[in-house]
Amino acid sequence: MESIKAAIRELAKGMPIDSVNQKLAESLMKDPRIQSFLKKHPDMNEDTFYKSIPKLYQYVTEHNNCEQCPGLNNCPNMLKGYQPDLIYDKQSIALTFKPCSLKRAEEQRKKQSGLVRSFYVPKDILQATFQSIDKSDPERYRALKAAGDFVKAYIDHPESANGLYFYGKFGVGKTYIMGALMNALAERKQVPSLMVYTPDFIRELKGAIQDHTLDEKLDYIKTAPVLILDDIGAETMTPWTRDELLGSILQYRMMEKLPTLYTSNYDYDELEEHLSYSQKSGTESLKAKRIMERIRHYTKLVTIEGTNRRTAGD
Known part of the structure; x- marks a missing residue:
């Protein structure tokens, strides 16, 4: 998770943490994948969403990486060759990972x-x-x-x-x-x-x-x-x-x-x-x-x- 936190710090550029979170939240809310995830879980409260911003950011970023896939050897995702997925349970969001098609083919x-x-x-x-x-x-x-x-x-x-x-x-x-x-x-x-x-x-x-x-x-x-x-x-x-x-x-x-x-x-x-x-x-x-x-x-x-x-x- 360190690289995601580093990316968020880079985005912040000295901004207050609340402002950073608000900026990221607004950006994430525009993503159709996050919108779909939220619709599936209408009981999710705002606090859960904000606490999970690093995970949501990683999820969106790595799926964007996959859409512009540079090949398995140059995969920029934290787990090379793996795609993230979101799991929601009891007001908690977690990331799971599954191998992409290139990784499965290599295996x-x-x-x-x-x-x-x-x-x-x-x-x-x-x-x-x-x-x-x-x-x-x-x-x-x-x-x-x-x-x-x-x-x-x-x-x-x-x-x-x-x-x-x-x-x-x-x-x-x-x-x-x-x-x-x-x-x-x-x-x-x-x-x-x-x-x-x-x-x-x-x-x-x-x-x-x-x-x-x-x-x-x-x-x-x-x-x-x-x-x-x-x-x-x-x-x-x-x-x-x-x-x-x-x-x-x-x-x-x-x-x-x-x-x-x-x-x-x-x-x-x-x-x-x-x-x-x-x-x-x-x-x-x-x-x-x-x-x-x-x-x-x-x-x-x-x-x-x-x-x-x-x-x-x-």
Whole structure:
């Protein structure tokens, strides 16, 4: 309240306090918001009104500020991003405050960003939206439609929504579209989702054996409401990676009906071949097929073609 009192003192400029109050009262009485407030409370006496002049002055001043809003960062109100409201009860006037539309939007963005979690994924991917993606490319448009269809299906029936498998060469926009999908889920229904860059995350899980955090990290990725395994197939394959990590994660998510989405430079057949071979154990086709059954059956394959947008400056 100190800034309001200072403003009133500035208005006074040596005038007697009674004269200041009278001047402010006359000014406030002309304000349509104060007139409306007084009409709602005809039992209010003059003494209550005069005692509340600083609060009424703050109320009018800050609403005027909002009408000439300079933006949230430059908000001149005492509580930045908040608008005052008047409450009258038992011959007493009080101020309450509620966030303005800009403040609510900022809080929503912060909440949304907290729902979009990732490991080893560039920040620009996490800021992607469907609106920010070029839709003129028919190949990209098909992938965008599939992503939009998934969002709608998940919002309507999360337990029966199948995942997506985006297949395409390096740089065609697979991961960026997945980032937009995550943000759409967070914005429309506050759905938490997790994207992991598979090669680096698997390396982290291997290191987690030493510090005894493997189970904790595995549980974290297993239980994500929506999981995106980015660039699956780029990791170094070992029997442990395939059976103990990937197999464990996908089995749990299949049983719990949690959708898993993928991006890869490999199609289904190429990924199965990748999963079947390791330097230590050679080819283990049956084990690879078991993993692929959990991927094929619970995802829709979407092929994305086109130019490498990273080298093209997109």
